[in-house]
Amino acid sequence: MKLYLLCPTCGSDDIKKNGTTRRGKQNYRCRDCGRQFVEDPQWKRIEPDRTALIDRLLLEKIPLAGIARVMEVSEDWLQRYVNEYYEQVPQQTQVESKPKGSHQVQMDELWSFVDHKGNKQWVWLALDVVTREIIGCFIGDRSKESAQGLWESLPAVYRQCGVVYTDDWEAYKSVLPSKRHRVVGKETGLTSYIERFNNTLRQRVSRLVRKTLSFSKSIENHKAAIWNFIHHYNEQLHVTG
Structure with missing residues (x-):
């Protein structure tokens, strides 16, 4: 008796029985392409x-x-x-190139953790004041080395020409060029854009929500999830800009 089944790969109806699966279900094989399959599988291919x-x-x-x-x-x-x-998520900024000239940058850092709250991972961020793009990111501890990592993550034009506004955290002072570094308080509003982005991150990335149960268990996925959102955020700026 001919089987009224079609191969899920090539659509052929030249199907034969081919034993059973380990769960006892009838297994079939396509004579045309060799695909093995079961009728009404428990786990189906994600389209x-x-x-x-x-x-x-x-x-x-x-x-x-x-x-x-x-x-x-x-x-x-x-x-x-x-x-x-x-x-597959790139862990470097992907922003439009800028000409040399006066560029204003805001920097700030955001506390997070991986696996347990004792494993603190600070998210260091830099933002272009004019375009609102996130132009730099580094994830690590709160040391001078991490501040250096953030600085080196910036496109060259910002490191050459940018005036940088930060809070009074000592690590910034030891890394940023003193002639172009401005230490400011929150009351000035000169770091308000980057602080607002920090809030956006906490609202949109579940593993950064305060008192979250959706925390990262691996540093690799923690970093990639943050970078994934940064790329999306910058792309949306270009769409709506």
Whole structure:
């Protein structure tokens, strides 16, 4: 009796039985392309439009467990997908080139942690006052070396020409060029844009929400999640600008 099944890969109806799976379900094999499959599989292939939606959900304040529930996928599958996705996220700024001239930069740092609150990871950020782009980021401790990492993450034109506004944290003073470094208080409003972005990060990236249960367990994914949002944020500036 001919089987009324179609191969999920090539669409052929030249199908034969091919034993059973380890769960006891009937296995089939396509004679044309060799694909093996079962009828009505428990786990189905995630279509590209669904993975695109997952990509967008990763930019919202939703923990992975919540995304798995909404998308009706297993948490194990989602974690593997996220690991592969985050491996492809560039960890350097991607902003439009700027001409040499006067550029104003605001810098600030944001506390976070990985795995437990004893493993503090500070997110150091730099913002272009005119374009509002995030032009630099470094994630590490709160030392001079991390401040140096932030400085080196800036495109060359900002390191050559930028006037930088920061708070009174000592690490900045030991790294930034003294002639172009301005130490200011919050009351001046001269670091208000970067402080506002810090709030945006806490509102949009679930692992940065205060008292969150959606914290990072690996430093690699922690960094990639933050960089992923930074790239999205800068892209949206260009769309709406």
